[in-house]
Amino acid sequence: MSLHLQPVRVATSSDDSESQLVFAEGFLVAMLVHLSEQHEDDAGRWFLEAGFGRIPSRDHPTFLDLDEAQTWIRQQLGNAYVS
Amino acid sequence: MNSAPDHSLNMLVRKLESVAPLSHDERQAIQSLPVMTRILQPGQDIVRDGGQPSQCCLVLDGWTARYKLLSEGRRQILSFHIPGDIPDLQSLHLAVMDHSLCSMTVSTVAFIPHESLRDLTARFPGLAAALWRDTLIDAAIFREWMIGIGRKSAHGRIAHLFCEMYLKLHAVGLADHHRMPWPLTQIDIGDALGLSNVHVNRVLQNLRNQKLIILDRRNLTMGDWEGLSEMGEFDPVYLHLERRAAA
Structure with a gap:
């Protein structure tokens, strides 16, 4: 499944503003936020700020980079289709 | 033993x-x-x-x-x-x-x-x-936590937890002058209040920047009791303390 990313700035009331909207087949499925220096050990990671539809955002995982995040998102979408 | x-x-x-x-x-x-x-x-x-x-x-x-x-x-x-x-x-x-x-x-x-x-x-x-x-x-404390997790913002939940722990510690003589020991990590707070570590970190930084709290080493000072109470919609009645802390 191909994913499409679109950079946006998001208001989080913190230093975290760089964000990517993630679309799957034209549908918005997730919003990833790049964690700023204020997160110390997690700085630089990508945080699942919100997931829509089949993307569970209950546990708000973080990812090393956008590739890892997209792999995870594809897995979630795939799992959902199987189930 | x-x-x-x-x-x-x-x-x-x-x-x-x-x-x-x-x-x-x-x-x-x-x-x-x-x-x-x-x-x-x-x-x-x-x-x-x-x-x-x-x-x-x-x-x-x-x-x-x-x-x-x-x-x-x-x-x-x-x-x-x-x-x-x-x-x-x-x-x-x-x-x-x-x-x-x-x-x-x-x-x-x-x-x-x-x-x-x-x-x-x-x-x-x-x-x-x-x-x-x-x-x-x-049981009354559980009801308050249920309200927090179900209905309050991340700021509200965290502010409420600070107010509650302060009054509980004060009641047994372990906190005073709006200063208390604070040994919990961000992960502990998140696991208690149903928040991610990232959200807890953002709120704590925000409360610090607003001078509502000062965290130094393992102590927390509440810079503005009224402000935190209001943010957490904290009403201490549910703690039913005999001798209420002079907040």
């Missing part, structure tokens, strides 16, 4: 007196309970989910927490406990634990045999009533 010196039970006297008046004889009876003390490292289980303990655990020093483990290693912390609390008092009447209890910090705990507690409450109905009252307050 060692036999505890008598003064270890003063913590229980102090706690119960913060929620109910005690007579001289009742205080004496508590102080003569047989106890075994243990020192625990952080993160040690005291009682496990499914266990059938024959004793209750009185916290003498440090912080403990009730928690439940879910699938994929997820943890929900159900409550935090401080010196004077008996977090597994329910095991006196409910044979099987439906959650676990662990130390959050280096802690000293005193184990009181169920048999001795049963005997104490049979001989002193006033103490049975005080422990019952404490159990009801425990």
Whole structure:
């Protein structure tokens, strides 16, 4: 499944503003936020700020980079289709 | 394990007196309970989910927490406990634990045999009533947490937790002047309030920037009690303290 990313700035009331909207087949499925220096050990990671539809955002995982995040998102979408 | 010196039970006297008046004889009876003390490292289980303990655990020093483990290693912390609390008092009447209890910090705990507690409450109905009252307050605290997790913002939940822990610590003489020990990590706060570590971190930075809190090492100072109370929609009535902290 191909994913499409679109950079946006998001208001989080913190230093975290760089964000990517993630679309799957034209549908918005997730919003990833790049964690700023204020997160110390997690700085630089990508945080699942919100997931829509089949993307569970209950546990708000973080990812090393956008590739890892997209792999995870594809897995979630795939799992959902199987189930 | 060692036999505890008598003064270890003063913590229980102090706690119960913060929620109910005690007579001289009742205080004496508590102080003569047989106890075994243990020192625990952080993160040690005291009682496990499914266990059938024959004793209750009185916290003498440090912080403990009730928690439940879910699938994929997820943890929900159900409550935090401080010196004077008996977090597994329910095991006196409910044979099987439906959650676990662990130390959050280096802690000293005193184990009181169920048999001795049963005997104490049979001989002193006033103490049975005080422990019952404490159990009801425990339930009231759960109601407040339910409101927080269900209906409050991340800021509201965290501000409410600060206000609650401050008044509980103040009631047993462990906090004053809006300053309290704060041994919890961001992950602990998140696991208790249903928030991600990232959200907890954002809120704490925000509260710091607004000078609502000052966190230095393992102490937390509340820079604006009124502001935090308002943010957390905190009304201390549910703690039913006999001697309310002058907030």
